[in-house]
Amino acid sequence: MLTELTSAPSRPASASSPALSVIIPTFNEVRNVPILVARLGEALKAIEWEVIFVDDDSPDGTAEAVRQIARTNPRVRCIRRIGRRGLAGACIEGMLSSSARAVAIMDGDLQHDEKLLPAMLGKIEAGADLAIGSRFVEGGSSEQGFSRVRQRGSAAATMLAQRLFGVTLSDPMSGFFMIDRAAFEKLAPKLSTRGFKILLDILASSRGSLKVVELPFVFGARQHGESKLDNMVVLEYLGLLLAKLSGDRISIRFILFALVGATGLAVHLLALHQALAFSVPFNWAQTIAAFTAMTWNFFLNNQLTYRDKRLKGVAMVVGLVTFYLVCSVGTVANVGVATWVYGAQPLWWLAGTAGAIMGVVFNYAASSALTWRDA
Numbered sequence: 538m539l540t541e542l543t544s545a546p547s548r549p550a551s552a553s554s555p556a557l558s559v560i561i562p563t564f565n566e567v568r569n570v571p572i573l574v575a576r577l578g579e580a581l582k583a584i585e586w587e588v589i590f591v592d593d594d595s596p597d598g599t600a601e602a603v604r605q606i607a608r609t610n611p612r613v614r615c616i617r618r619i620g621r622r623g624l625a626g627a628c629i630e631g632m633l634s635s636s637a638r639a640v641a642i643m644d645g646d647l648q649h650d651e652k653l654l655p656a657m658l659g660k661i662e663a664g665a666d667l668a669i670g671s672r673f674v675e676g677g678s679s680e681q682g683f684s685r686v687r688q689r690g691s692a693a694a695t696m697l698a699q700r701l702f703g704v705t706l707s708d709p710m711s712g713f714f715m716i717d718r719a720a721f722e723k724l725a726p727k728l729s730t731r732g733f734k735i736l737l738d739i740l741a742s743s744r745g746s747l748k749v750v751e752l753p754f755v756f757g758a759r760q761h762g763e764s765k766l767d768n769m770v771v772l773e774y775l776g777l778l779l780a781k782l783s784g785d786r787i788s789i790r791f792i793l794f795a796l797v798g799a800t801g802l803a804v805h806l807l808a809l810h811q812a813l814a815f816s817v818p819f820n821w822a823q824t825i826a827a828f829t830a831m832t833w834n835f836f837l838n839n840q841l842t843y844r845d846k847r848l849k850g851v852a853m854v855v856g857l858v859t860f861y862l863v864c865s866v867g868t869v870a871n872v873g874v875a876t877w878v879y880g881a882q883p884l885w886w887l888a889g890t891a892g893a894i895m896g897v898v899f900n901y902a903a904s905s906a907l908t909w910r911d912a
Contacts, residue, residue: 555587555612557658557715558640559651560631562624563592563599566645570602573645574613580651584658589634590645591616591627599645622845624712625738626730632721641715642735649713650754657715657752666720666747669706669736670713676753677708694734694774701778702741706751709737713754720747731789731845734774741781772796772841793842794901797834805830827868828861835860835908843909856908863903871896 559577563570570590577588592600594617603615616634618627632640639661643649649670657668671677673695698709714736720743727742728735740747776792808829812822835857839848848856875892882888 555585555635555637556639557581557584557586557654558632558635558637559586559588559654560628560635560640560642561588561590561645562627562631562642563590563595563645564622565595565597565599567595567597567599567602569645569647570599571606573647573651574606574610576647576651577654578612580654584655587612587614587635587637589614589616589631591618591631593622593627594619622847623730624733625728625735626845628735629725629728629730632716632718633725635718638718639715640718640721641713643713648757650757653713653752653754654715660750660752661715661717664748665750666717667739667749668715669708669711669749669751670754671706671708671711671751672754672756673707674751674753678755697778698737698740701782702737703745704737704740706740706749708751709740710734711736727785729777729780729785729789731773731777734777738777738781742785790842790905791901794838794904795897797837797842798897798900800837801830801834804833831861831864832857834864838904839909846909848909859908860904863907864900866903867896867900870899 561573574588577586590599590603590613592603592615594600600615600617603613607613607615614634616631618630628642632642639658641654641657643651643654653670657670660668694710695708698704699706712733712735716739721739724739724742728738740749772793773789776789776796779792780787780789805826809822809826812825813819817825838860839853839856871892873892874895875888878891879888
């Protein structure tokens, strides 16, 4: 995995350091880049600022578009990430690359209102640790940028966050916020690089220690490009919630792997039932069901659990074969542990659970090392 950092020539020695760094994670936002830089320049005239685009190697040339602007605009920088993906990780990497007192996160799709940034900075300079652009306090709105389905999904996710973590904010799912750098530095080691909801991670990890303010803004309609959210984000969000509820003792990736495994069990039983319905002998039906479930688990993990290491082409075929081997050995580990536990304590449910947990742990560790290993 590589990181390419591009910036304009350094500022003259007399120039002051920026008071604000605006971090913009991007993927295929080439048409929005020049518009957003111009808007930031207009909104932040009275502030020393910089903008850092963190691009996940967009195939549409987003990084090159940033470079072209950076050659003549010393406020613009670009971090091009190669070999890894993810909004949360991009945000964290961008914030860590800044030396400004305050760092803001906003999307590159023009849906966040850059004119709110001076007011957010004012709150930080007045003593707030975190200033959040909220769509749901009086004066804010999400109707322009969200479909009804997205609005309902956002409301459900907000309710879960509020109930599970005691968050009293109106919009803990917002992707538009500003944080005091010192506060962020303390929290950074606790934050996950997975998922889309880094603000919720910050709130959950801070355990109420941050002084937070919310400011209303109208969530605008996307002008160019396509949304990066897909159905897999729901499972990633659930994984984040479970990881935070465990006190970060269990990683989001492991939780997602286990959730995929749970769906694989349902696929296994369905395939077994269908095979038996066609009068296939049980041992062959079980084998067919096992490989069907393994295949399901592989492709779902490739899309979700390891989306930042997603295998394609020949690498995907090789990965599938290694996944079959890993899961076959994992089954042996599952049976071995279950048999040992049952011998010591003849409770079938305890032995079965212990074996299943051992199988999941082994498969996760081996898959991470062999199937989706770092390039």
